[in-house]
Amino acid sequence: MTAFGGNIRNYIGGQLVDPLSGKYFDCENPATGAVYAQVPDSDARDLELAVTAAHDAAAGWRDMGAQARAAIMHKLADLMEQRIDDFAMAECVDNGKPLSLARGMDIPRSINNLRFFADLGTQFRGQEFTSEKSFSYTLRQPYGVVATISPWNLPLLLFTWKLAPALASGNCVIAKPSEVTPMTAYLMSALATEAGCPAGVLNVLHGRGAQIGAAITSHPRIPAISFTGGTVTGRGIYQAASAQLKKVSLELGGKNPTVIFDDANHDLSLQGAKMAGFTNQGQICLCGSRILVQQDIYKKFRDEFVAQVKEISIGDPLAPDTLMGAMVSKQHMEKVLGYIDLAQQEGGKILVGGNRRIVQGRCANGYFIEPTVIEGLPAQCRTNQEEIFGPVVTLMPFRDEDEAVEIANSTQYGLAASIWTENSDRAKRVAARIDSGIVWINCWNMRDLRTPFGGMKNSGVGREGGMHALEFFTEEKTICRPAA
Numbered sequence: 001m002t003a004f005g006g007n008i009r010n011y012i013g014g015q016l017v018d019p020l021s022g023k024y025f026d027c028e029n030p031a032t033g034a035v036y037a038q039v040p041d042s043d044a045r046d047l048e049l050a051v052t053a054a055h056d057a058a059a060g061w062r063d064m065g066a067q068a069r070a071a072i073m074h075k076l077a078d079l080m081e082q083r084i085d086d087f088a089m090a091e092c093v094d095n096g097k098p099l100s101l102a103r104g105m106d107i108p109r110s111i112n113n114l115r116f117f118a119d120l121g122t123q124f125r126g127q128e129f130t131s132e133k134s135f136s137y138t139l140r141q142p143y144g145v146v147a148t149i150s151p152w153n154l155p156l157l158l159f160t161w162k163l164a165p166a167l168a169s170g171n172c173v174i175a176k177p178s179e180v181t182p183m184t185a186y187l188m189s190a191l192a193t194e195a196g197c198p199a200g201v202l203n204v205l206h207g208r209g210a211q212i213g214a215a216i217t218s219h220p221r222i223p224a225i226s227f228t229g230g231t232v233t234g235r236g237i238y239q240a241a242s243a244q245l246k247k248v249s250l251e252l253g254g255k256n257p258t259v260i261f262d263d264a265n266h267d268l269s270l271q272g273a274k275m276a277g278f279t280n281q282g283q284i285c286l287c288g289s290r291i292l293v294q295q296d297i298y299k300k301f302r303d304e305f306v307a308q309v310k311e312i313s314i315g316d317p318l319a320p321d322t323l324m325g326a327m328v329s330k331q332h333m334e335k336v337l338g339y340i341d342l343a344q345q346e347g348g349k350i351l352v353g354g355n356r357r358i359v360q361g362r363c364a365n366g367y368f369i370e371p372t373v374i375e376g377l378p379a380q381c382r383t384n385q386e387e388i389f390g391p392v393v394t395l396m397p398f399r400d401e402d403e404a405v406e407i408a409n410s411t412q413y414g415l416a417a418s419i420w421t422e423n424s425d426r427a428k429r430v431a432a433r434i435d436s437g438i439v440w441i442n443c444w445n446m447r448d449l450r451t452p453f454g455g456m457k458n459s460g461v462g463r464e465g466g467m468h469a470l471e472f473f474t475e476e477k478t479i480c481r482p483a484a
């Protein structure tokens with residue numbers, strides 16, 4: 001498997017198949033603007049086949065046991081590892097991200113997701129309770145068939161982040177990757193049968209969120225859905241799922257603060273703010289798009305930050321020295337450029353960037369935006385309140401801890417924050433007061449997969465990661481008998 005492109009296919013009941021409608025739509029390489037593949041426009045009929053296949057396979061997969069499931073998941077990880085360069089190239093072409101990032105982060109972490117949850121599944125167990133009168137224990141039992149819906153920013157990483165715990169805990173899965181970035185999920189599905197995955201255990205349906213995504217959400221034989229994506233979409237899924245009392249996990253948007261105190265390590269905080277602002281073109285839910293800097297060091301930090309951002313190399317994702325590639329699509333590029341216009345209308349001053357970048361050569365028609373730094377905006381304006389999800393950060397000065405916390409907490413979101421200070425007492429105090437699911441101290445995007453992951457406020461409902469994910473995909477049943 002070295003070539004990709006052409007027709008992507010669904011994976012249903014252990015077979016790669018065309019959508020029943022025979023309809024496809026275009027998939028673009030955002031770095032060149034060229035159509036390079038066709039995506040199945042799946043609908044409710046394809047879903048019906050997948051749900052039937054998954055239910056047929058459910059008892060066998062559940063009863064196989066965690067060790068045997070882990071062996072298959074490790075085999076799939078092995079097969080992906082053998083083709084790691086193909087997967088990285090596919091992710092780069094499909095998404096526009098630098099090849100070095102896909103090769104260094106997305107694909108290795110995706111493979112690791114499979115391995116991590118395969119092993120964790122073998123450690124997953126219920127609880128025991130003894131009293132004078134009774135002995136009780138719990139069973140953690142899979143739902144049978146569950147669904148995962150994932151976004152385009154970290155296509156395979158987030159696809160596997162959901163899929164792996166679902167499979168490891170004994171469920172069969174209907175998985176829907178984003179229509180914008182379907183390629184690596186397709187390549188992975190094409191290896192599942194070779195890895196020994198029984199037919200129907202994994203089903204991958206491609207297509208439009210509004211059509212196949214909505215059909216999945218409302219299907220009566222899918223009792224649990226794990227979703228990562230935008231807050232508006234998540235809210236709609238929550239509403240649709242509530243009609244059938246489905247269990248739902250929602251990982252949604254963010255507007256994350258990077259808080260830099262005057263006693264921060266200067267070089268580390270500059271580097272951290274830059275990484276948090278611009279990694280993956282600012283298209284990570286955890287990106288720090290609001291940089292709050294204590295007023296005594298504001299000017300010095302700003303000037304050096306701007307100087308460093310000017311040095312970020314942007315261009316062909318295949319070039320080894322590229323740090324920022326293309327935005328994921330023309331539509332998304334236009335949305336982000338619209339926010340840069342809005343920032344100026346709101347009185348913001350652009351210190352660097354602010355424009356679409358035309359890259360010479362094969363990427364001349366690609367969707368690139370310069371890394372952009374804006375200052376002079378109040379915390380409450382739309383630019384500082386809404387998720388832009390691009391390479392756009394704002395700088396805001398603050399007086400003291402109280403004001404830093406107030407600004408940090410002033411949005412509808414509560415996903416992530418990073419705090420930069422050499423004072424560990426202050427770090428702990430501020431971390432405790434910031435309303436977000438994760439707070440990093442003097443680092444950003446450092447992840448231990450065993451820790452809970454998720455957002456507060458409009459950034460989500462529930463927690464993923466480690467045992468939390470396995471718990472989500474199972475029902476806990478209590479069994480009680482009189483004490484012996």
Ligand code: NDP
Pocket residue numbers: 149150151152153158176177178179180207208209210211212213214215217228229230231233234236237251252253254284285286387389415455459460
């Ligand atoms: P969307 O919400 O647009 O889409 C996410 C997924 O939902 C896609 O697979 C999409 O399919 C699908 N979808 C769209 N409409 C429906 C529907 N009506 N019913 C069911 N499924 C639907 O998000 P994006 O793909 O644009 O991703 C970016 C967003 O994801 C950002 O807000 C970002 O913050 C958030 N995110 C959150 C993370 C977290 O862990 N909290 C991590 C990463 C991203 P299709 O693409 O085919 O339309």
